[in-house]
Structure formats: structure tokens, C-alpha cells
Amino acid sequence: MLPLTDFNDPTKGTLIHDECLFGVEISVCNYSGKVECVPRPTKLEPSFIYTWKVANYSTLPDLCSSPEFAFGNHQWVIILHPRGFGSEKGKSISFHLQLDDTCVRDQVYTEWKLRIKDQIHACHCEEEGGRLFSSTSMSWGWRNFLSLDDFHDASKGFLVKHTFIVELEITRVSTIRSFS
Incomplete structure (x- = not known):
């Protein structure tokens, strides 16, 4: 708040005879609004990892989801569009992480890594995300x-015998609680 040179300078009046005085003013008001408790996101050691093995790729519908899994007192699913979604339909494989609670009262901040595993060379395709759900x-x-070209390229090892592996690694999480 104050440089030490200014604090020790006798002409500034902050330190007099080796003493200083500090004051704090606290105001209390009647507040009837919303209050939230926002803890710092916790880095998880070790990270939470969920693995989804997706078989029979060629017979998958245009939209499918992983089995529901629990993490951080919430239910989650991975949404998959195996042949793309929206402007990427027919061009890319698309993924979404979804908070799957039917009654969400809190907000959940999560950081994660999603990857499609290279089953041959271990050169996985990975993206990182962070979001307030x-x-x-x-x-x-x-x-x-x-891209679907890379996904279907047998030399890249993503799709092997009509099966691929999706891995979700949650690295940080924080639940924001609301109070009335």
C-alpha cells in the first residue's frame, strides 16, 4: 500500500517516534440480494480420469452420449457427434462435456482435458477446456x-477395429454456492 521509503520518511508523518496508527472503517448495511461463495478452483492431485470405449463406430447414430458418471457431487456425460455437428457435420468428430444434473442449484467451474487416444503410437489428440457450468x-x-480424415486414417491409430477410446481428465473443480 505504501512504499517503505515513504513509510520511514519523517516528513510524511506516517511514522512518529517509532509508532504508527492504523484504522479500519466497517460499514454494515441491510443487504437483501444474492450472496455467492466462490472458492478457488482446486487442482486435483491426482486428476479424475473417466475412460469411455466407443465400439461399432460405423453404426453409431448422429448423436450419442457416454454412460453417466459422477464427479464433484454432480452427474456428467460426454456428448458425441461421431460425424460432426453444425458447420462441422461431415468434416470433424465433435464432443461436448455436459453437466447432467436434473436439478442444478449451484454453478460448477471445471477445467479438463478431453482426448481421443491413439491406440498405436500414443500420440493422442487432446484439447483443454475450462467452463462455468x-x-x-x-x-x-x-x-x-x-477432422474425420485424420480420425479415419488407420495409420494414426484413433479408430482401430471400429473402436476408439475417449478419455476425460478433470484437473480443477470449484462449486459456487448461492445463498439467499
């Missing part, structure tokens, strides 16, 4: 996660 914003992801 709430009842009005339940999912987030990538329309162009990986």
Missing part, C-alpha cells in the same frame, strides 16, 4: 475436435 449453461465443447 450452470442451469443455463449445461454443456461446452468442440465442433471440430478432430
